[in-house]
Amino acid sequence: MFIGGKWIDAENGHEFQSFNPASGETLGSLPAGEGADATKAVDAAALAFQEWSTQTAYQRSQFLYKAHSLMMADLERLATIMTEEQGKPLQAARNEVRYGADFLLWYAEEAKRVCGRTISSARADQRFLVLHQPVGVVGAITPWNYPISMITRKVAPALAAGCTIVLKPAEATPLCAKAVFEIFEKAAIPAGVVNLVTALDPGPVGEVFLKDVRVRKLTFTGSTQVGKMIARGAADQLKRISLELGGHAPFIVCSDADPVHAAKGLALVKFLNTGQACISPNRIFVHSNIVETFLKELTRKVAVMKSGSGFDPGVRIGPLVNDTALEKVDRQVQDAIKKGARLVSGGERLTENGLDKGCFYAPTILTHVDSGMTIYREETFGPVAPVIEYENEDDLLAMANDTHYGLASYVYTRDLKKAFRLFEGLHFGIIGINDINPTSAAAPFGGMKESGLGREGSSEGINEYLETKLVGLSV
Numbered sequence: 001m002f003i004g005g006k007w008i009d010a011e012n013g014h015e016f017q018s019f020n021p022a023s024g025e026t027l028g029s030l031p032a033g034e035g036a037d038a039t040k041a042v043d044a045a046a047l048a049f050q051e052w053s054t055q056t057a058y059q060r061s062q063f064l065y066k067a068h069s070l071m072m073a074d075l076e077r078l079a080t081i082m083t084e085e086q087g088k089p090l091q092a093a094r095n096e097v098r099y100g101a102d103f104l105l106w107y108a109e110e111a112k113r114v115c116g117r118t119i120s121s122a123r124a125d126q127r128f129l130v131l132h133q134p135v136g137v138v139g140a141i142t143p144w145n146y147p148i149s150m151i152t153r154k155v156a157p158a159l160a161a162g163c164t165i166v167l168k169p170a171e172a173t174p175l176c177a178k179a180v181f182e183i184f185e186k187a188a189i190p191a192g193v194v195n196l197v198t199a200l201d202p203g204p205v206g207e208v209f210l211k212d213v214r215v216r217k218l219t220f221t222g223s224t225q226v227g228k229m230i231a232r233g234a235a236d237q238l239k240r241i242s243l244e245l246g247g248h249a250p251f252i253v254c255s256d257a258d259p260v261h262a263a264k265g266l267a268l269v270k271f272l273n274t275g276q277a278c279i280s281p282n283r284i285f286v287h288s289n290i291v292e293t294f295l296k297e298l299t300r301k302v303a304v305m306k307s308g309s310g311f312d313p314g315v316r317i318g319p320l321v322n323d324t325a326l327e328k329v330d331r332q333v334q335d336a337i338k339k340g341a342r343l344v345s346g347g348e349r350l351t352e353n354g355l356d357k358g359c360f361y362a363p364t365i366l367t368h369v370d371s372g373m374t375i376y377r378e379e380t381f382g383p384v385a386p387v388i389e390y391e392n393e394d395d396l397l398a399m400a401n402d403t404h405y406g407l408a409s410y411v412y413t414r415d416l417k418k419a420f421r422l423f424e425g426l427h428f429g430i431i432g433i434n435d436i437n438p439t440s441a442a443a444p445f446g447g448m449k450e451s452g453l454g455r456e457g458s459s460e461g462i463n464e465y466l467e468t469k470l471v472g473l474s475v
């Protein structure tokens with residue numbers, strides 16, 4: 001753990017292990033932190049806040065610039081650790097490190113653009129001034145699926161705003177977190193400004209974040225279920241919260257779209273990170289006029305997708321995170337088949353050629369999926385493409401919006417009017433129109449409804465770490 005600028009063990013002396021999900025091999029041991037360690041980290045962050053919050057934005061941004069260049073220089077090592085510990089193919093891991101580093105660069109610059117304003121008053125002798133100040137100590141909790149970029153997406157804006165932070169990474173990917181904090185250490189970020197508490201049981205650390213009054217802000221990325229629990233807990237002290245939660249993205253292919261182009265796009269975005277992405281398409285609506293060509297191309301693409309270790313050349317599909325994930329994916333597929341879905345490809349665990357040592361599930365295509373199936377409602381987080389054929393475009397919006405999630409959605413159309421109607425009518429925070437990658441450090445990322453609260457990235461991202469203060473002045 002990294003607390004107050006020092007690498008230390010857990011107070012209880014306990015450790016837990018990190019595993020390679022492709023092979024089951026042990027990668028390393030880490031301190032199994034608990035509440036006492038989290039409190040120690042909050043002590044360090046509260047102390048460091050006094051100095052850090054009074055540095056100029058120009059001073060703070062220098063540390064972020066430094067961390068960015070160190071991260072880019074260390075790209076290959078970081079990507080290797082990620083492929084080992086999280087399982088995604090090495091090239092995808094490299095892309096994630098670049099994306100993660102981008103947040104450091106973006107917020108190094110954005111730090112200097114936190115501006116207040118003056119407001120006219122109805123009284124001639126009165127002036128209003130608005131200024132923004134850092135919220136205080138931040139408690140951050142991150143997931144395993146994007147184990148590096150989800151850290152920098154929180155740490156960079158928090159530091160830019162003048163906050164200090166205590167981060168608890170996912171128990172499945174602590175080595176990735178450790179590697180990121182080694183970069184922060186090398187960048188000479190002052191002691192206590194960034195703190196890392198690794199834990200096998202997240203509960204006690206989460207409790208400290210919720211109960212300690214010095215933690216003024218909680219930022220969480222993970223499941224909707226845990227996010228809601230955090231929101232309830234934070235209500236006691238009315239702590240500020242940002243929640244980036246689950247999704248159930250519709251992927252709409254309109255009758256006028258190019259079905260081959262759309263199928264290529266779907267094959268790329270659906271199987272990215274083995275479907276373990278919050279923005280992964282979960283319901284693929286394809287117009288009946290073009291569904292045959294779409295499925296033909298999709299099946300062709302899926303047939304050549306190689307599963308295996310992310311280090312093997314040509315591998316597109318890495319392992320799922322653990323057995324529980326594997327069972328959940330298979331349960332959804334079997335439920336759909338039992339209720340009338342047709343299996344076009346996949347639909348089973350992969351065990352040949354040594355894949356039985358990891359948690360591999362074949363890339364799967366289902367057709368004839370309907371709203372009575374679990375997969376239509378529940379986030380899959382696996383390599384399954386459920387296709388739903390539709391005929392009437394008037395029903396599209398209602399069908400796509402029929403979910404309690406509201407994170408990402410995708411539309412393929414060549415009709416500008418349709419694109420605008422769907423863009424304006426979809427209840428989702430992120431919409432890709434003929435675009436499967438609507439994400440960037442410069443763009444606001446986040447969801448509506450039960451997909452979360454607040455935004456990360458862009459100028460919105462730094463506002464999450466700022467208080468607004470009004471001064472009324474009689475002159």
Ligand code: NAD
Pocket residue numbers: 141142143144145146150168169170171202203205206207221222223224226227229243244245246247277278279379381407446447451452
């Ligand atoms: P998860 O909610 O189980 O875990 C996420 C984090 O919360 C981990 O660090 C975990 O240790 C911690 N956690 C779990 N229980 C806790 C508790 N009681 N108190 C405090 N912390 C606790 O989710 P996951 O399975 O790791 O991640 C997958 C989920 O994350 C999916 O639903 C996915 O859609 C979502 N996700 C969302 C985004 C986004 O930006 N919206 C990005 C990535 C992942």
